[in-house]
Amino acid sequence: MDTPLIETRNLKKYFKTGRGMLHAVDDVNFKIAKGETLGVVGESGCGKSTLGRVMIRLLDATEGQVLYNGQDIMKYGKSHMNSLRKDLQIIFQDPYASLNPRMSVSEIIAEPIKVCKVLTGKKEIEERVFELMKTVGLAERLVNAYPHELDGGRRQRIGVARALALNPKFIVCDEPVSALDVSIQAQILNLMMDLQEELGLTYMFITHDLSVVKHISSEIAVMYLGQCVEKAPVDELFDNPVHPYTQALLKAIPVPNLKSRNMQNILSGEVTSPIDPKPGCRFAARCPHASSECTHGELQLNEISPNHFVSCAKFGK
Ligand SMILES: Nc1ncnc2c1ncn2[C@@H]1O[C@H](COP(=O)(O)OP(=O)(O)OP(=O)(O)O)[C@@H](O)[C@H]1O
Numbered sequence: 001m002d003t004p005l006i007e008t009r010n011l012k013k014y015f016k017t018g019r020g021m022l023h024a025v026d027d028v029n030f031k032i033a034k035g036e037t038l039g040v041v042g043e044s045g046c047g048k049s050t051l052g053r054v055m056i057r058l059l060d061a062t063e064g065q066v067l068y069n070g071q072d073i074m075k076y077g078k079s080h081m082n083s084l085r086k087d088l089q090i091i092f093q094d095p096y097a098s099l100n101p102r103m104s105v106s107e108i109i110a111e112p113i114k115v116c117k118v119l120t121g122k123k124e125i126e127e128r129v130f131e132l133m134k135t136v137g138l139a140e141r142l143v144n145a146y147p148h149e150l151d152g153g154r155r156q157r158i159g160v161a162r163a164l165a166l167n168p169k170f171i172v173c174d175e176p177v178s179a180l181d182v183s184i185q186a187q188i189l190n191l192m193m194d195l196q197e198e199l200g201l202t203y204m205f206i207t208h209d210l211s212v213v214k215h216i217s218s219e220i221a222v223m224y225l226g227q228c229v230e231k232a233p234v235d236e237l238f239d240n241p242v243h244p245y246t247q248a249l250l251k252a253i254p255v256p257n258l259k260s261r262n263m264q265n266i267l268s269g270e271v272t273s274p275i276d277p278k279p280g281c282r283f284a285a286r287c288p289h290a291s292s293e294c295t296h297g298e299l300q301l302n303e304i305s306p307n308h309f310v311s312c313a314k315f316g317k
C-alpha cells in the first residue's frame, strides 16, 4: 500500500468509570488507502463508535497515533486541527436524532459551510446547498422542509449532504443505514458507493450488519471488546473466517441486524467486562475452543495469509 490516507497505531481510548478503567478501544492498528472502505463490525459496546470518534478527533485518544497522510493528527493544536476538520467528517446512525429539528433542510446543510466560512455570500451558499441536495438525490422543493416532515431515507440524505458540504476526504460512517428500512438501506448504500467513486472518498463503515458491510467494504476489521480480532480483505474474510468470534458472527447472517438477533443463541458464556480487562483473549469466556493457554499472555494479530490477520492463540499461527 502507498502511504495510506489514514492509519491508526496502537490506538487506545479508555474511559474512567466508578468501577475502574473501561477499555473502549485497546490497541487498534489498521490502514485505509485512499478511495477504499474499511468495514468495522462487532456487537454493541465493542468500541466501534468510540474508535470512529477518536479517529477524527471528536474524542481525544488515551494513547497511540492517528496518521492522516502520514502526519500524526493527535499532535495537532487547535488551529491546525480546525483547518483539518473539513477533511474528516462523520455520518451518524440515527438521522432523526442527529438533525436539529428546528432547522430546515437548507439551514442544516449550510451550517458547516457557514461555521467554517468556506463560502460567505448568501447566494453562493444557496447555490452550494442546491448542488449538494442534487448530489444526494433530494428534490429542490424540500429545501425549506423540516426533518420531521421527511422519511428516514430522506433524512439520511440530509446527513450525507451535510457531511459532504466541506468536500471531505475521509468519512466515518457510523451505522448510517441501521435505523432505516431494508429497502431504503439499499438506496442509501448505493448513493454512498456512487459518491465514493465520483468524489474519491475514503470510508470507515461501522455496522452490526455483516451483509451490509460485504457490499461496501474492501476490507473488514472484526472488533471484540475494544480489540481487532481479525482483519482481512472482504472475500477472504467471508470465505475463510478463522477467529471463532468471526465464525460466530457469520453464522448470524442472513438475519439482517446482529443487534436484533440474540448472539446468546450462537455463543454461550458471558461477555467479559471491558473494565480493567484481564490479560489473555477477551473472547475466551464465550469461545467454544478456549483452553488454559487462552487466558494468559498478550495476543497479537498474526498475518496468516497475505493481508489476513488473526488474533487467536489456537488458530492463525
Ligand atoms: N463517554 C463514555 N464514558 C464511559 N464509557 C463510555 C463512554 N462512551 C462509550 N463508553 C463505553 O465504551 C464502550 C464502547 O462503546 P461504543 O459506543 O464505542 O460501542 P459501539 O461498538 O459503538 O456500540 P453500539 O453498537 O451499541 O453503537 C462501551 O462499553 C460503552 O459503554
Ligand SMILES: [Mg+2]
Residues within 6 Å of the ligand: 048, 049, 050
Ligand atoms: Mg456505536
